[in-house]
Amino acid sequence: MAGAPLAMDTLRFGSVEGDSSPKPRIPDPSAKWQKRWEQMGLFRAPDMPRAGKKYFVMPMFAYPSGDIHMGHFRNYTLTDAIARKKKMEGYDVLHPIGWDAFGLPAEQAAINRGLHPEEWTLSNIAQSKATLQKIGISFDWSREITTCLPDYYKWTQWLFVQFYKQGLAYRKPGEVNWCAHCNTVLANEQAAGGVCWRCGNSVAKKTLTQWYFKITACADRLLDGIDTLNGWPESVKTLQRGWIGRSVGAQIDFRLEDGAKIPVFTTRPDTIYGVTFMAISPEAPLVKSLPVPAARRADVDQFLRLSAAQSAVDRLAQAERRGVDTGVQVVNPINGEYIPLWIADYVLAGYGTGCLMGVPAHDQRDFEFAKQHGLPIKPVIRVGDRDQNPDTMTEAVPGEGTMINSGRFDGLVGQAGIDAVIAYVEKEGIGRAQTQYHLMDWLISRQRYWGAPIPMIHCAQCGILTVPESDLPVLLPKGDIDFLPKGRSPLADVPEYINVTCPQCGGKAQRDPDTMDTFMCSSWYFLRYLDPHNDREPFARAKAQAWLPIDYYMGGITHATGHLIYFRFFTKFLKDQGWLTVDEPATVLFNHGMVMDSAGQVMSKSRGNVVSPLDLMQAHGVDPVRLTMFFASPAGREVLWSDAGMVGIERFLSKVDRFVRDARTVGGDRRFDPDRRFDVSTLPDVEREAYRKLHDTIRRCDRDFEIMQLNTCIAAVMELIAVVAPGDQLSVEMRLVCAATMARLLAPMAPHLAEEWWEILGFGPTIFRSPWPTVDESALPTDTVTIAVQINGRLRGQVTVPALADQSAVLRAVESDDKIRPHLSGVRLKQIYVPGRLINLVIRPS
RNA sequence: GCCGGAGUGGCGGAAUGGCAGACGCCAGGGACUUAAAAUCCCUUGUCCCAAUUGGGACGUGCCGGUUCGAGUCCGGCCUCCGGCACCA
Incomplete structure (x- = not known):
């Protein structure tokens, strides 16, 4: 596919005016050192780290949709710098990588190019891996995992079975996005704006029976656990809190005249005397069975048809609050009042019970609805001196206040009123305290080929059964498969796959035709890194106990409410099952910024502004590109990539290079202690200033790594070289010590050049087994x-x-x-x- | 609408409440060179006065406040980016 166009690369060297020196400004020793690191197994993490000396740093793994781009480049060089520094600080470092290899684009490629999804995926992985190795990322490649390979997805399936056995995986009919034109189910993000990403047709809802994970069972723990995540950014925690969306209130049973219950959820039970209507969602299942009087039938049906035809976006955008009176009366259980039941399209079918009690005086949406349809407004909470005259008030009065017009509850204030109403309805058996969540159970089935097969069997006699664990993995069939989406899984049409023998009765049975959401694969990959070749269990408990939690997890903020909740959920589940001892998977989460072009535009193929890391490394050498990326901006902020930034870094690196080589030259083959301490009181002025600057630089680098501000870390070393170069004023010993220290300070960021310098200075076999420099405090105070x-x-x-x-x-x-x-x-x-x-x-x- | 993040020279970006603009790019000037490249040195926020060396005013999106002192803290806005979006 996209092989490196070597002939073109020559043109990138030298000046535009046709200068013929096709060389980077500074020689690139990356190939030499990458080979040596590989030979000495430098980055292979021990199975079991020393107690108290483990460091587990992990970037989010990659979706192999093509080759590595500048965004990957930045993400991985950042964790690389952390991993290398920690190694120099003496830690047992685990820095793994893998491939999130299942998913839709592979299937699409199969359709478009006639390649098998696996072929396409594995070739992308091979290419991306080669690029990562060229960048010199210190991954422990012996732990590489690929989620689409059977030795991995066997355990994804095994995990599904464990969830099922605990009652946390279940089937129910649910609504999915459906494009009638493409004849397929779409993921939410492929149906953004209610429009199909491929054909542009509007997306409809379709009811299918699907597998769900009961993540709501963990909602409280997921929410409360956020408070313990001190190393996570507030922004992510806020997003997760909102996503889980806990609301505390009550469910109260209203009744139809025939006695049938209609429960509603409310966070404001204290407003129950102010209910003047009840509203139900057009999509609520109950709507179909309402005893609508014949006279209202036509109107109701027309409204339901209208609603069904309208897209979610249009509905949201409309100014009116549309609805229809069903003619059905409902009894308010607290005071026996009869109120009308309306169907209203501002009521969400998926939240609470799909109906609500309309309190126009105290809820803005209910207020607007009541105004529009001439329904009465009845204030029951006095809030300060707000206008509460039903005839003159122009908006609802929300918020806490004193209960009025509420019989026995009059005079109660705020939470006391809420509590009193809940206590009363519980005593009377007409309601109960309830907590409701925005978070919904996780729909994990996909009607797709390229995913981990759901390891379940449907038997007419025995019902739904798990595939026996000894039969895992359930392999994806490879043969001649038609991937074209038909609205059901391609696997359903592969007889040799779908037809099986029932493991219980031995009769004819069918496999589940669906595959799993790829977020299943990514919810536990960090655990497989710990024991990637274990064929008896997903991972060994002892290894997990030794390595977890992840000390540093790096990735984009886009996963705040998806992956980062799911992998916390898995962690809690596996802890409950005795597999893990930690409650949360990662102590520190860091969101790096995106890489944009120099105009601040996202890099994309369609914009034609994509910069290739391979081309850049070819033209400038690996470490200059790494350093330029670090120098462009602090890690947490976006980078505006510009080749122009390369120049300064290349000048800087040449300066350091020259300084090191000169130091070696004047030093002959003298051996020296790279951490030698000098007594500042006896040093000549120039030497003293150099020594102070040296140790001030170490101090600054430590601080800058702490806050992942590598741009100022590099700036500090730039200042240092400006002070110590050219060096003739310094003693040979001082020059050597400065050179050796600079090499080590730059080593996490420019590892290949640092190794080269370390070797020139007479050390070996690798700079990464030498200790990170420490500050000589006595050097810092000045006179x-x-x-x-x-x-x-x-x-x-x-x-x-x-x-x-x-x-x-x-x-x-x-x-x-x-x-x-x-x-x-x-x-x-x-x-x-x-x-x-x-x-x-x-x-x-x- | 709600919740985050950001707003500092021509540009990328520095600055535990304590000398705003570190470091780098670009630009200009100079050295070296037959010449160029490379390298090195100097200047470089704006304006005013001095017209040499200096001195002064203004300046971190806008308006207020706290403080001896605010880019930084507080209140109220504006703009941009990201997320959520009728959650009863």
């Missing part, structure tokens, strides 16, 4: 400091004083400074002294 002098908060000059000078000494220096003295006339009201930094004199001019 004199420059104090900024402010008068009335405005900068008026600077004085240089001994570092240990007290306030009065600083003041004397200020008063004797010719430039500052003119500003000092007046009455001194106040002085603020920040030791070592600044003095501010507050003066009223005389």
Whole structure:
């Protein structure tokens, strides 16, 4: 497919004017070192790490839809830098990678190009893997996993069975997105805006019986657990809280005249005396069985037809609150009042019970509906002095207040009123406290070929059975399969796959024809990394206990409410089953920013602004590209990629390169301690400044890694090289120590060049087994400091004083400074002294 | 509409409430060179005065506030990006 166009690459070298030096500014030793690392197994993590010395850092794995792009490049070089630094700090580092290899695009490629999805996927993986290896990412490739291969999806299926056995996987009829033109089910994101992503036709709802995971059973734990995730960004936690959407309230049973119950969910039981109508969703199942009087039948049916034809977007966009009176009366159980039952399209079928009690006085939507359809408004909560006259009020009055017009409950305030009503309905048996969630059970079946088969068997005699664990994996059939979507799984039309013998009665039975959502595969991949070749169990408990939790999980924020909830859910489930000892999978989550083009546009093939990491590395060398990416912006923010940024980095690296080689040259073959401490009090001025700068740089790099601000980390080393180069003023020993330290500070980010420098300086076999430099605290304090002098908060000059000078000494220096003295006339009201930094004199001019 | 994040020179971006613009790019000037490339050095927020060395005013999206001192904290807006979107 997209092989590297070698002939073209030559043109990228040198100047545009036809200069003929086809070389990067600095030689690229990446191939040499990648080979050595491989030979010495440098990045192979131990099976069991030393206690207290483990570090599990993990980027989100890749969907292999093509080759590695700049976004991947950034993601993986970031975890690479962390992994390498931790290794130098002496940790047992686990830095794994894998492939999220099932999914729709492979099937689409199969249809378009006549390739088998597996062929397409595996060839993409091979290409991407080669690119990652060229970038020199320190992955432990012996742990590589591919979710579409049987040795992985066997355990995805096994997990399905475990969920099923615990009653957490179940089947029910549900609505799915359906495109009648393409004759297929669509994923939610493929039906964005209610329109099919391929043909543009509007998407309809279709009811199919599907497999669901009961993630709602974990809703409270998933929500409350968020509070323990101190290392996660607030933004992700906020998104997850909203997604889970817990509402506390009550379910209250209204009744039809014939006695049939119509339960509603409300967060405001204290407004129940203000109910003036009941509204039910056009899609609520109950609608079909309502005893609609003959006179209303035609109107009701017409409204239902109208609603069914309308897309969700249109419905949301419309200004009116549409509805139809069913003619059915409902009894309010708290006071026996009769109220009309309406069908209203602002009521969601999927939330609560699909009906609600209409309280126009205290809910804006109900208010608008009542106004539009001439329904009465009855205030039952007094909130401050808000207008509550039904004839004049222009909006609902929400919020807490005092109950009025509410019989025995009058006078109760806020939560007390809510509690009292709930207690009453529970006592009377007409309702109960209830908590409702926005989160819904997770629909995991897909009518697709390219996924892990659902390991279930349908037998006419025995019902639904799990495939015996000894028969796993249920392999995807390979032969001649028609992938064209027909609205049901392609597997349903493969007789040799679908027909099986019932494991219980031995009679004829059918496999489940569906495959699983790929989020199933990605919910547990971090566990398989720990024990990737285990063929007896998904992973060994002891290994999980030793390695978990993930210390650093890096990925884009796009997965905040999908993957990142599912993998927390799996973790909780597996803990309950005794497989894990942790409650949460990852202590730190970091969201890196996206990579855009220099104009701030997303890179995409259709825009034609895609930059290839391979081309860049070919033209400039691997490490310059890595460093340019780091230098462009802090890791958490988006990067505006521009080749122009390469120049500065290449100059910088050449400078370091020259410094190291010169140091070696003047040093002959002298051996030296790269962490040698110098006594600053005995050093000549130039040397002392260099030594201080060196250790100040180490301090800054530590801090910058802590907050993943590698741009300032690189800037710090740039400042250092500016101070120490060319070096002739420094002793040979100092030059060597500076060179060795710089190599190590840059090693996590520019690993190949750093290795080369380390070798030139006479060390080996690898810089990554040498200790990360530590700060010599005695080097940092300086003899004199420059104090900024402010008068009335405005900068008026600077004085240089001994570092240990007290306030009065600083003041004397200020008063004797010719430039500052003119500003000092007046009455001194106040002085603020920040030791070592600044003095501010507050003066009223005389 | 609600919830996040961001807004600083020509550009990417620095700055525990304490000298705004580190570091780099671009631009301009100079050195080296027959010349160019490469390399090195200097200048580089805006405006005003001095017209040399200096000095001053303004300046971190806008308006207020707290503080001796605010890019940073507080209140109220504006714009951009992302997410959720009738959740009873």
